[in-house]
Amino acid sequence: MDFLTSVKLAIYRHFAESSAAPTPQDIARELGSTPSEIQDAYRQLRANRVLLLERDGVTIRMAPPFSGVPTQHRVTIAGVEYFANCAWDALGIPAALHQSGTVYSRCEQTMEPLDLEVSLNGPGPSSWIFHSLVPAAKWWNDLVFT
Amino acid sequence: MLFFRSEERLREWCAARGTTPGPAVSMDQLWGLAAQWYGTRLEPSARRPGPAEMREIFAGLGLTGAFWDPQADGF
Numbered sequence: 001m002d003f004l005t006s007v008k009l010a011i012y013r014h015f016a017e018s019s020a021a022p023t024p025q026d027i028a029r030e031l032g033s034t035p036s037e038i039q040d041a042y043r044q045l046r047a048n049r050v051l052l053l054e055r056d057g058v059t060i061r062m063a064p065p066f067s068g069v070p071t072q073h074r075v076t077i078a079g080v081e082y083f084a085n086c087a088w089d090a091l092g093i094p095a096a097l098h099q100s101g102t103v104y105s106r107c108e109q110t111m112e113p114l115d116l117e118v119s120l121n122g123p124g125p126s127s128w129i130f131h132s133l134v135p136a137a138k139w140w141n142d143l144v145f146t
Numbered sequence: 147m148l149f150f151r152s153e154e155r156l157r158e159w160c161a162a163r164g165t166t167p168g169p170a171v172s173m174d175q176l177w178g179l180a181a182q183w184y185g186t187r188l189e190p191s192a193r194r195p196g197p198a199e200m201r202e203i204f205a206g207l208g209l210t211g212a213f214w215d216p217q218a219d220g221f
Contacts, residue, residue, distance in 0.1 A: 108148040
């Protein structure tokens, strides 16, 4: 396995196990590398649209579907609370982890809470809807807004 | 990318912002997107879908048209 893939998988394992974004030091310790090498890998993964970094270039804002910062889209799985980047990613976390869980979010117009059980086969019958204001061609122009 | 209780609530939200609603996606369709996009994300071979794969995923869920075209230039 190449180094970049090892870094990517270590990032995702860290999110899956702890629900938090790993620092370059965390990944360097796990892979027996240096923080500088990991920071270079972070930048390459950003260029490949695998990660979104904060302006400091070393803090992970998004490793979709996981969010490195608290959001309105929360997912609990096996007692661990995760934050998702958006409504799509809220269902993406149980899909990525292959585990059932509960999605907590809200209707953006009324603020009515959404409490959605998601099994390995997806959510049960629901009349809620998902909406993206931004067309697919522009999602990565401003991923935080998207 | 947000949740709404219904299409009526979505229209209200868009009207308050002077914008036109995009396509409404059902929760079943959203699960299809999530499972296909992220189902292998923690595996070594995982990669982000390319434009043609994206179109195929969207079309398989009934999501067609320029809005879902990752290379559309009409926006």
